[in-house]
Amino acid sequence: MANLTEQAPQKTGIGLDPIDVPAIAADFPLLRRAINGHRIVYLDSAASAQHPFSVIEAMDHYYGTSHANVHRGVYAVAEEADRLYEDARKAVGRLIGAPHPEREIIFTKNATESLNLVAYSWARANLVRNDAVLLTEMEHHANLVPWLMLAKERDLNLRYLSLDDAYRLNLSNLDRLMEGVRLASFTLMSNVLGTMPPAAVLVDAARRAGAVVVADGAQFVPHFPTDVASLGCDFLAFSGHKMLGPTGIGVLWGRQELLEEMPPFIGGGGMIRDVTLDGFLPTELPWKFEAGTPPIAEAVGLGAAVRYLEAVGMERIAEHDRALTSYALQSLSERFGRDIKIFGPDDPNDLSARGGVVSFALRDIHPHDLSQVLDQSGVCVRAGHHCAKPLMRRLGVSATARASFYLYNDESDVDALADALGEAAKLFS
Amino acid sequence: MTGLEDLYREIILDHYRSPRNRGELPVPPALRLEGFNPLCGDEVVLYLVIEDGTVADVKIAGQGCSISQSSASLMSAAVKGKSVAEARSLIRSFKAMMSIHETTLAEPGSGSQETVGLDDKEAHGGKIPEEEIGLGDEDHPVDLESLGELAALQGVVKFPVRIKCATLSWNVLAQGLDEAEAGVVQKNQAG
Numbered sequence: 105m106a107n108l109t110e111q112a113p114q115k116t117g118i119g120l121d122p123i124d125v126p127a128i129a130a131d132f133p134l135l136r137r138a139i140n141g142h143r144i145v146y147l148d149s150a151a152s153a154q155h156p157f158s159v160i161e162a163m164d165h166y167y168g169t170s171h172a173n174v175h176r177g178v179y180a181v182a183e184e185a186d187r188l189y190e191d192a193r194k195a196v197g198r199l200i201g202a203p204h205p206e207r208e209i210i211f212t213k214n215a216t217e218s219l220n221l222v223a224y225s226w227a228r229a230n231l232v233r234n235d236a237v238l239l240t241e242m243e244h245h246a247n248l249v250p251w252l253m254l255a256k257e258r259d260l261n262l263r264y265l266s267l268d269d270a271y272r273l274n275l276s277n278l279d280r281l282m283e284g285v286r287l288a289s290f291t292l293m294s295n296v297l298g299t300m301p302p303a304a305v306l307v308d309a310a311r312r313a314g315a316v317v318v319a320d321g322a323q324f325v326p327h328f329p330t331d332v333a334s335l336g337c338d339f340l341a342f343s344g345h346k347m348l349g350p351t352g353i354g355v356l357w358g359r360q361e362l363l364e365e366m367p368p369f370i371g372g373g374g375m376i377r378d379v380t381l382d383g384f385l386p387t388e389l390p391w392k393f394e395a396g397t398p399p400i401a402e403a404v405g406l407g408a409a410v411r412y413l414e415a416v417g418m419e420r421i422a423e424h425d426r427a428l429t430s431y432a433l434q435s436l437s438e439r440f441g442r443d444i445k446i447f448g449p450d451d452p453n454d455l456s457a458r459g460g461v462v463s464f465a466l467r468d469i470h471p472h473d474l475s476q477v478l479d480q481s482g483v484c485v486r487a488g489h490h491c492a493k494p495l496m497r498r499l500g501v502s503a504t505a506r507a508s509f510y511l512y513n514d515e516s517d518v519d520a521l522a523d524a525l526g527e528a529a530k531l532f533s
Numbered sequence: 534m535t536g537l538e539d540l541y542r543e544i545i546l547d548h549y550r551s552p553r554n555r556g557e558l559p560v561p562p563a564l565r566l567e568g569f570n571p572l573c574g575d576e577v578v579l580y581l582v583i584e585d586g587t588v589a590d591v592k593i594a595g596q597g598c599s600i601s602q603s604s605a606s607l608m609s610a611a612v613k614g615k616s617v618a619e620a621r622s623l624i625r626s627f628k629a630m631m632s633i634h635e636t637t638l639a640e641p642g643s644g645s646q647e648t649v650g651l652d653d654k655e656a657h658g659g660k661i662p663e664e665e666i667g668l669g670d671e672d673h674p675v676d677l678e679s680l681g682e683l684a685a686l687q688g689v690v691k692f693p694v695r696i697k698c699a700t701l702s703w704n705v706l707a708q709g710l711d712e713a714e715a716g717v718v719q720k721n722q723a724g
């Protein structure tokens with residue numbers, strides 16, 4: 105692993121050693137690939153990040169030496185599997201400052217399932233007809249559809265915080281919208297705009313209204329230091345595959361008091377204390393919410409991903425993302441001027457409320473054409489609605505192109521993007 | 534830029550920049566049909582006037598990528614003034630060029646809000662072997678000559694995710710021809 109020493113927790117981005125990107129990138133086997141004769145320029149980490157050797161090796165090692173089902177066996181290998189699985193839970197808990205990781209970290213399939221768990225378990229047990237739920241206009245479908253489904257079933261009243269023209273949440277009527285709200289659920293960072301809402305303001309208002317707060321951390325947790333205590337939310341959902349971990353594993357953190365009270369979501373083996381032909385008793389946390397054989401290897405891989413991120417340091421990663429996003433905003437606007445439109449906060453000197461995803465349109469070139477042309481230069485960006493169709497409608501487009509950055513990207517990747525965009529502009533002139 | 538010239542031929546770019554038969558027609562007499570590709574948001578709106586078994590007029594509205602929009606434009610130019618039978622035969626040839634058999638055409642007559650254009654190309658999985666590209670199969674050999682300018686879209690087959698962009702408007706046309714004929718039958722029965 106590239107010169108990664110344990111970092112003491114840091115409160116500011118000032119004085120941090122910048123990330124040694126070539127050394128980091130060397131840890132990621134996929135980044136050695138060539139695409140169409142060019143080095144791969146991977147700018148789609150917001151959709152799914154790549155994996156360092158340590159993650160792949162941890163999973164290989166688990167399969168090669170310690171694979172057995174968890175929670176059931178009384179023999180050495182099964183106990184190893186158990187320990188590895190629970191170690192991963194502790195690592196994830198440590199990353200987000202969970203007060204009781206061994207009970208509050210629930211492994212799911214992905215952020216989507218984590219959000220559904222809250223909707224199906226907490227919300228179904230607690231919300232009744234006409235109860236209000238507050239969301240925002242910039243949510244991913246994962247934080248919309250579960251609520252739309254429940255709203256239909258329960259006749260709930262869904263409200264939305266709107267976006268202003270600077271791509272920030274309109275908070276002028278926050279208190280009025282929050283009145284009577286029982287649950288507020290919002291993303292900590294938009295996967296389209298990069299916008300990060302002022303979480304403290306939202307949590308405060310929700311608290312005053314007595315609402316439960318769900319935070320969608322799918323984009324935030326992989327890129328910023330996260331502390332659930334200071335965030336003040338009740339639930340936090342995120343996915344392993346956007347934070348260097350494998351697909352097939354996600355996380356729900358919840359406050360222990362709430363989780364204790366909640367009914368199980370999925371029923372089956374592993375989540376019961378007793379079963380008779382007339383009923384069952386659920387087991388304790390967190391296994392109450394982990395029915396069936398869990399994604400053990402994926403948890404082990406996620407644990408390794410967390411250790412990799414910790415070794416680099418989340419503050420350094422956040423600082424790196426900020427610097428690179430600033431560079432991208434600056435160089436794209438210098439190079440393409442009025443031909444490029446950024447969907448999201450676009451001031452390169454103010455990165456305080458945005459993360460490292462940059463959605464854009466280049467003239468009227470369709471995002472799918474852009475992405476296809478970029479691919480010829482090995483540049484991978486996402487084109488589409490990014491699972492945020494209501495937001496697309498709000499923006500008045502059917503799709504955008506989106507570049508997103510992570511710790512293995514640097515200025516040369518942004519330059520490659522700009523060059524490839526130049527090619528596309530020529531082709532479609 | 535290997536392969537890219539195959540996709541973005543000059544004719545395609547030309548029809549994308551200056552689409553033919555762009556606009557709307559009064560409904561009725563025209564039929565209005567929509568095709569939508571939910572994956573990428575491509576949208577084709579087709580206005581179709583069938584008179585005496587002929588495609589008397591056609592207009593295209595909607596928005597989307599260069600492939601979906603140029604394919605719609607090329608299609609409109611190719612079928613305007615042709616008989617319904619000729620139009621159907623063009624649809625068959627075009628589909629064969631895209632290596633899609635006629636059986637996978639959208640189910641006809643299921644209403645103009647129906648989402649068409651999603652075919653089972655991807656279900657066949659991944660990349661298509663080079664030798665099979667755009668040549669149809671034994672039962673459906675492609676008559677490239679009969680396709681004229683439409684043959685420019687042949688390169689799309691090398692980019693499987695874009696095939697449904699190219700076929701979107703054709704699925705809408707197939708549906709429109711079916712609806713028009715069903716309408717004629719109804720009228721005759723009523724009269």
Ligand SMILES: Cc1ncc(COP(=O)(O)O)c(C=O)c1O
Binds near residue numbers: 491
């Ligand atoms: C903000 C946000 N929420 C939720 C999700 C859903 O993540 P997953 O597909 O891993 O469940 C995503 C993924 O794109 C996202 O960006």
